Amino acid sequence: MEYILGGAAAVVAAPFVLPAMGFTAGGIAATSLAAKMMSVSAIMAGGGVPAGGAVALLQSAGAAGISAVGNAALAAGGAVAGGAVANAL
Structure with a gap:
């Protein structure tokens, strides 16, 4: 179950986290973490x-969105992270 939650969290969070870091559709935001x-x-x-x-990859995702392949990679990475956290607890 933790694997599924981690994968889903990564896919859902990415469109919000990238702009918050400064990877925007208009380019990298000045004075941001991305800068x-x-x-x-x-x-x-x-x-x-x-x-x-x-x-470059993060800016591309911030500017154009995340592809299906990118979402699959995020889900896999989030699943691994979710499993690792669950095993550590």
Whole structure:
């Protein structure tokens, strides 16, 4: 049961969490967590945000929404996390 709840929570929360972090349809919001992540990513990559990196994928999801494949990945990750928390308790 915990696996199902974790998977569902991840899929339901993602459309709210991404904009709250600063990954918006209009781009990365200034002074947000997303902006800090973008800065760190660019510094680590030597000056630019790498295509296909975490920041780029999160911005894509924030701008265009999450695809069916993305939702499946979120559900799987949430299920694993839910199971891990349940086993830790």
